[in-house]
Amino acid sequence: MRPLDVDPGSLRSAAAVLAEAVDALDQLAVDFETRLAGLGEPWGTDEIGSLIGRCYLPAVDAAVACLDANAAELDRYGENLARMADSYDQTDDSGRLGFDALQQRLTGY
Incomplete structure (x- = not known):
């Protein structure tokens, strides 16, 4: 079995990068909707224009x-990556505290 080496700091960095990507995607979506709204409904009201409008808006x-x-x-x-980083840190801390307590019982210090 290969050893597992996880860097919680890298997980948190990846979570931050994803959060930035989400913010950028949200802004792009707002810009997209704003630009489309600015175009109005240029297809007209004739038969072909009505067909285009009925397809365009749902699309x-x-x-x-x-x-x-x-x-x-x-x-x-991103949220899951941050939680995973916290979980690895908590597991490492718990293991360290357990071994510290065992050492103290065995050696007295």
């Missing part, structure tokens, strides 16, 4: 929902 809604879902998932990944 935009789906794209925005996809961006939001991806950002939320990345955010969860």
